Amino acid sequence: MANLWRDEYRLNLKIIDDQHKGFFELNDSLSQLLEKSEQGKVNLPKIIKVILEFRAYALYHFHTEEKLMLANSYPGFFDHINQHNEYVRKILDMEEDIFKTYHEININYLDPKILADKARGINEYIVNWYVKHIMQADKQYADHMSKKMARKK
Secondary structure (H helix, E strand, O other): OOOOHHHOOOOOHHHHHHHHHHHHHHHHHHHHHHHHHOOOOEEEEEEHHHHHHHHHHHHHHHHHHHHHHOOOOOOOOHHHHHHHHHHHHHHHHHHHHHHHHHHHHHHHOOHHHHHHHHHHHHHHHHHHHHHHHHHHHHHHHHHHHHHHHHHHH
């Protein structure tokens, strides 16, 4: 699967754009592992590792965004944080499910493709959430920051 980053996701805030690109690179890593799993080459530890990286990367990225919004008096700050928190809660729920599945596979010798299918669902959720979030909520604060910078000139 090709990297899903598109120029239309660009906010013209270098640090945020770079982090968004990093997210799509993580997505690409998981997609490649999932493609291999369809060929019977399921690497459960690597799939789990990338899923854990999604959460860690999101927390790092959200912290960066939230500091920028706060420093620039973004009026939608609290709504934006609520979206981030909702995403993290959903990811934690999905992680818990996938970890239970991983445990079941190891204990009961189930087909590892079960976990790959769940990971595919997580990947789809994450990509859809990020694209929607970037195109709507992130664009709003990027517009706010652009207007604020223009006023300073």
